[in-house]
Amino acid sequence: MRPVIPLLDGTVAVSAVAALLSAPGVLRREPRPGREGRFGPEGALALVVALIFLNQALVAVYVQRVKGGSTAFITRYLPPGWFDVPRLDRLAAHFPAPELLAPSVLRVQAFLELPLVLLTFVAVLRRLDRRLYVRVARSPLIPLAAASYTVAFCAVEWDLRNPYTVDDILLRVLSGAVTPVLISWLARREPAEHRPPRNPLLFVLDLWAYGQLMLMLYDTVLLYDLARIGGHLPSAVAALAVLTATRLVEHRTPSPTGPRVTALTGAIGRALALFLVPALAIRYAGTFGTPQLAALAGLVALGAAVRRDTPRLLPAALAGAVAGYAVARIAPGPYYEATLLRSATGALLATTALCALLDTTRTRLVVRS
Secondary structure (H helix, E strand, O other): OOOHHHHHHHHHHHHHHHHHHHHHHHHHOOOOOOOOOOOOHHHHHHHHHHHHHHHHHHHHHHHHHHOOOOOHHHHOOOOOOOOOOOOOHHHHHHOOOHHHHHHHOOHHHHHHHHHHHHHHHHHHHHHHOHHHHHHHHOOOHHHHHHHHHHHHHHHHHHHOOOOOHHHHHHHHHHHHHHHHHHHHHHHHOOOOOOOOOOOHHHHHHHHHHHHHHHHHHHHOHHHOOHHHHHHHHHHHHHHHHHHHHHHHOHHHOOOOOOHHHHHHHHHHHHHHHHHHOOHHHHHHHHHHOOHHHHHHHHHHHHHHHHHHHHHHHHHHHHHHHHHHHHHHHHOOOOOHHHHHHHHHHHHHHHHHHHHHHHHHHHHHHHHHO
């Protein structure tokens, strides 16, 4: 048996139990007022993405100037589909001392991947409910998630061993120590103003947009395939347009008031908090570990999130599950994560719409009676 399998499976089990034990207390905790600050997780996330793209350009310079344009020195250790590096002739021709760019191959990104993933998670959480974001970002859930993700990342690193593996693992451990401090610092600077949770319809659109951007990053720079960025620009522009539009209409869209929509908003927040710690281990266990265990952990977290609102949400949730399954069958993506994003978006949209419809019907019945 490959060592990565028991290591990932064990991480899934331990992370899921840690989330189930820790998340309820975090969700009950009243967030403390923060100091005024304008630099939130979305700004930090944009900075991390910019650094990743910059590193990709430096990789292209290094490959062109030092390796003669050939990526065989690293691709022989990796699965197919990695290191489709563009030619940046003008930058490469004028770059001084290109041999100093050797760490740009795998190592810089090994440090940046954890803040990329965790900042994306808390940025999504902040879009739903800022008070919940502060609760989670200043709680033990973030260090637990950083530890779980670091173990998962390092397990996959070891399974795909190459000459830089030891360096990568050390950098990932360092990142696992630094990233929770950064996220806690950002949360302490969140303004103390109280805002109600977001309309779940807007949040589902936000979730789709963030997922689309992450898939774009995965298909290109996370696999060192910067040369393929052109084909993904339309979807990235569309996702950014959606994020901008939902932010602009946020104050004009009423917050959830009906019992089912309110329950759904709360269940989504609890689900995100419960999934935070085991999320990456679940994702990698589906490929490198035991998929059945990953699916069970996901179902347990989802069941814990909706348990107290099951009577209100069950009809809409069943309809949403049918819609999500139909989307996956009719319009599957090119790979697992893309299909999952489309399916989850369809399921949440259908669930939200039905909850709103049932709330509206109930209101009319109450008024007429």
